[in-house]
Amino acid sequence: NKQSKKDYSFSNRGKTLEDEINETNEFYLDRNIAVIHKKPVPIQIVNVEYPSRSAAVIREAYFKTPSTTDYNGVWKGYHIDFEAKETENPTSFPLKNIHPHQVEHMKSVILQKGIAFLIIRFSSADKYYAVPYSMLEEKWKRMLQGGRKSIPLKEFEQEAIEINTGYSPRINYLEAVEQMLGK
Amino acid sequence: NKQSKKDYSFSNRGKTLEDEINETNEFYLDRNIAVIHKKPVPIQIVNVEYPSRSAAVIREAYFKTPSTTDYNGVWKGYHIDFEAKETENPTSFPLKNIHPHQVEHMKSVILQKGIAFLIIRFSSADKYYAVPYSMLEEKWKRMLQGGRKSIPLKEFEQEAIEINTGYSPRINYLEAVEQMLGK
Ligand SMILES: [Mg+2]
Ligand SMILES: [Mg+2]
Numbered sequence: 001n002k003q004s005k006k007d008y009s010f011s012n013r014g015k016t017l018e019d020e021i022n023e024t025n026e027f028y029l030d031r032n033i034a035v036i037h038k039k040p041v042p043i044q045i046v047n048v049e050y051p052s053r054s055a056a057v058i059r060e061a062y063f064k065t066p067s068t069t070d071y072n073g074v075w076k077g078y079h080i081d082f083e084a085k086e087t088e089n090p091t092s093f094p095l096k097n098i099h100p101h102q103v104e105h106m107k108s109v110i111l112q113k114g115i116a117f118l119i120i121r122f123s124s125a126d127k128y129y130a131v132p133y134s135m136l137e138e139k140w141k142r143m144l145q146g147g148r149k150s151i152p153l154k155e156f157e158q159e160a161i162e163i164n165t166g167y168s169p170r171i172n173y174l175e176a177v178e179q180m181l182g183k
Numbered sequence: 184n185k186q187s188k189k190d191y192s193f194s195n196r197g198k199t200l201e202d203e204i205n206e207t208n209e210f211y212l213d214r215n216i217a218v219i220h221k222k223p224v225p226i227q228i229v230n231v232e233y234p235s236r237s238a239a240v241i242r243e244a245y246f247k248t249p250s251t252t253d254y255n256g257v258w259k260g261y262h263i264d265f266e267a268k269e270t271e272n273p274t275s276f277p278l279k280n281i282h283p284h285q286v287e288h289m290k291s292v293i294l295q296k297g298i299a300f301l302i303i304r305f306s307s308a309d310k311y312y313a314v315p316y317s318m319l320e321e322k323w324k325r326m327l328q329g330g331r332k333s334i335p336l337k338e339f340e341q342e343a344i345e346i347n348t349g350y351s352p353r354i355n356y357l358e359a360v361e362q363m364l365g366k
Contacts, residue, residue, distance in 0.1 A: 035288070041226070056246060060241070063241075074295040077297070109218055114218070
């Protein structure tokens with residue numbers, strides 16, 4: 001019933017956005033709704049040990065700057081590609097959280113007729129938004145032209161698509177993608 | 184001219200299939216033909232050092248079994264998903280080189296109307312084939328039913344699509360995908 005859903009949603013607050021998206025993706029995968037995965041973190045491996053009779057151990061490696069987004073996959077024939085970020089900032093999302101080559105990547109995806117967007121969580125307000133690439137591009141250009149370096153929450157409310165949360169799926173972002181396509 | 188292309192192709196023989204596909208993907212990306220990337224190798228990170236004033240160092244990590252394929256992306260609105268393998272075996276491709284969950288993953292991609300296939304290189308013959316998921320599924324089922332545990336080269340010649348190689352792009356596998364779609 002509705003009450004228990006609400007309770008569970010509260011208990012979910014300790015989860016990271018990544019956990020929530022992974023759970024949602026499992027939900028989609030189990031029900032043949034979509035096949036969307038998080039890409040592994042890119043690593044530069046420098047040194048590996050091969051002990052006899054046991055698994056290879058990486059002994060020196062470094063994190064690399066990601067050149068693409070974190071999630072991609074396929075849904076009803078559409079190529080889905082997105083980056084997910086959460087912010088503690090209550091009033092705006094700082095664009096420094098997105099790498100320029102990620103914006104470039106999303107632009108290339110759009111050129112190939114894929115669907116590219118951001119999922120942004122405002123943690124203090126517990127609000128989730130899907131930001132179509134077209135909206136990101138506009139704000140990114142504004143920044144490059146000397147304008148503000150963040151997207152205010154008010155612009156999310158007016159121009160992005162709010163994502164409904166629940167028990168299962170946790171954040172039904174494909175509903176928001178459907179709205180994007182309908183526009 | 185044609186001669187210099189041939190020479191370069193010969194000098195490419197020391198490259199791994201992964202190098203060749205990465206080069207081809209760069210070619211596609213630079214010309215806005217397609218956006219296809221290799222996924223990072225999945226790693227289980229156990230221990231990370233954070234030295235002051237320098238980058239974090241991973242000091243203990245292990246390779247994880249991949250649950251999906253190595254490459255995916257988008258091309259002309261199609262979701263592209265494939266696994267690449269090379270074999271030194273001159274007469275057949277051993278199916279033990281493919282993980283069961285990779286076959287599962289490819290099946291899920293097909294259900295979502297993505298394009299899933301293998302790229303197989305027979306290193307000794309210097310031949311490259313694109314294997315549509317439908318062909319893989321047939322051979323996989325044959326194995327599960329007690330039949331042979333490999334795909335003979337002869338079946339590649341008859342049922343798979345040979346990939347043309349050249350200087351640039353090195354292996355034009357999207358041409359083979361176009362043929363798959365035409366069938
Ligand atoms: Mg990221
Ligand atoms: Mg592999």
